[in-house]
Amino acid sequence: MDTIFDLRNISYSYVGKINALKDISLKINRGEQVSIIGTNGSGKSTLLAILNGLIYPTSGEFYAFDNQITEDVFDAITDNEFRSYFRTKVGFVFQNSDVQLFSPTVYEEIAFGPLQLDVPPKEVKRRVEDVLEIMGITKLRDRSPHTLSGGEKKKVCIATVLVNNPEVLLLDEPTAGLDPRTQLWLVELLQELGRSGKTVITATHDLETIEQISKRAVVMGEDHGVKIDGDTVKVLDDMALLLSVNLIHEHMHIHGKAVHEHLHAHGKEHAHQHMN
Ligand code: ADP
Ligand code: MG
Secondary structure, three states: OOEEEEEEEEEEEEOOOEEEEEEEEEEEEOOOEEEEEOOOOOOHHHHHHHHOOOOOOOEEEEEEOOEEOOHHHHOOOOOOHHHHHHHHHEEEEOOOHHHHOOOOOHHHHHHHHHHHOOOOHHHHHHHHHHHHHHOOOHHHOOOOHHHOOHHHHHHHHHHHHHOOOOOEEEEEOOOOOOOHHHHHHHHHHHHHHHHOOOEEEEEEOOHHHHHHHOOEEEEEOOOOOEEEEEEHHHHHHOHHHHHHOOOOOOOEEEEOOEEEEEEOOOOOOOEEEEOO
8 A cells, every 4th residue: 555654663752851752653545544542642733743744753754755754854944845745735734723724814714825835816716716615614705714613713724724635634633622513514524535535634532533534543642652553443442442541431431433421420320421
C-alpha cells in the first residue's frame, strides 16, 4: 500500500521539558480513515500538529509523501515547492474554530485559501459556491464568522479546508461541543469523504463515533506513547485496554455501538443510562 505519512520513533516535548509524545512509530496509507484516541493530555493534538507540519519532532523522523519534514526544509520564509505541495494536499480542522476564523465574511473566509494558492478568481468563486452548497451554509455567506453558532463555525472551518480539495484531512476533536444532529451530520460527512478516497485522520475521545468513521484506531496512553494500533472494533471490545488508558471507567461498558454507563446511586439500585 501507498504510505503517505511515516513516523519513526517520534518524541516531542514542549519547551524541552513537557513531554507530549513518546517514541511514536506509525504509518498511514493513502485512503485510510484512522482515529487517534486518548484522554486529555495524551498527545493527540501534538501528533496532529506534527502530521500537519506545524511543529517538528524533538527526536525521531517524520516523512510525508516520501519527503522528510524538518524545520530546515519546511519553514514558511523560504519559497519551497514541497511545502506548497504539502499545503495543497493536507487540510487541518482545528479543535477551536475561533483560531481558524479571521475574515469579515464567511464567503471571504472560504475564498482565502484558494486565493492564497493563486487559484484564478473565477475558479475560486465557483469552488466557494460549490462548497457552501455542499455544506448547507449558503445562507451564511455574508455573515461574520465570529457571530455564528459553534456548529455553524465548525461547518465554515471544514468548508475552508474542503475548498482546496485536499487529499488528507486532519481533524482535532471535530464533534466536541456540537449538538447531536450536527454530530451526526459530521459523521456522515466524514464517511462520505472516506468513501470518496480521502485519507481522514481524526483525533477524538468520543468512543461513540470512532467505529462509524474509522476502521483503524490508534490509542494513545497517558505516557504519551501508542498503546495499541489496530482494528477499531477490536479496540472498542478491549475493556482492559480502554480502562488502562482511562478512556472509560469501571462502571461503563460498550455493546454494539452504544456506550452504557452504570451510575452508582449511593445505596440504591444501579441506574442504567444510555449515552447516545
Ligand atoms: P491531547 O490533544 O491528547 O489532549 P496535547 O497534545 O494537547 O494532548 O498535549 C500533550 C501534552 O503536552 C500535555 O501534557 C499538555 O499539557 C502538553 N502541551 C500541549 N500543548 C502545549 C503547549 N503549547 N505548551 C506546553 N505544553 C503543552
Ligand atoms: Mg487535543
